[in-house]
Amino acid sequence: MGANWNYFGRNYANFDITKRSDENDRSDSWRMPDFSTVDVNMNYRFAIGKLKANLFGNVNNLFNKEYIADATDGKGHDKETALVWYGFGTTWTVGLKVAF
Numbered sequence: 805m806g807a808n809w810n811y812f813g814r815n816y817a818n819f820d821i822t823k824r825s826d827e828n829d830r831s832d833s834w835r836m837p838d839f840s841t842v843d844v845n846m847n848y849r850f851a852i853g854k855l856k857a858n859l860f861g862n863v864n865n866l867f868n869k870e871y872i873a874d875a876t877d878g879k880g881h882d883k884e885t886a887l888v889w890y891g892f893g894t895t896w897t898v899g900l901k902v903a904f
Contacts, residue, residue, distance in 0.1 A: 805844070805845070805846045805847075806844070806845050806846075807842060807843065807844045807845075808842070808843045808844075808845075809840060809841075809842055810840060810841045810842075810843065811838070811839075811840045812838065812839055812840065812871075813838035814835070814838070815835070815836045815838075816832060816833045816834065816835050816836065816877075817833045817834040817835075817836060817875035817876055817877040817878075817886050817888075818833070818874070818875065818876050818877065819833040819876065819877035831881045832881065833877035833881060834875065834877050834878070834881050834882055834883060834885075834886045836872050836875050836888075837871070837872060839869060839871035839872075840869070841864070841865045841866075841867075841869050841871070841891075842865070842866045842867055843862065843863065843864045843865070843866065844862070844863050844866055845860070845861065845862045845863075846860065846861050847859070847860045848860075852902065855902055855903060855904050856902070856903045857900065857901065857902045857903075858900070858901040858902075859898075859899075859900050860898070860899050860900075860901070861896065861897065861898045861899075862896060862897045863894065863895075863896045864892070864894065864895045864896070865891070865892060865893060865894050865895065866894060867894075868893045868894045869891075870890065870891075870893075871890065871891045872888045872889070872890060872891070873889050873890060873891035873892075874888070874889045875887065875888045875889065
């Protein structure tokens, strides 16, 4: 079993330089909120006759943290004018590998 803590900080919204028509606007693009997620995983190795098998599973964003994964800066360079994309909630995968 294992776990990962992922921290994302000091990320800024994307912006298009050609859309900044005011030459006095030297503001940074909007800084997105920092966030962290926790992922867990497991592996179980066993034999199926003479074959080697591995059962595995992953849970991403275990605590279903709501976060902004990406953003495009707006005219005000703030959260009110930015276009944002939220990250996924909790997702999981399960698989079986068999080596023959």
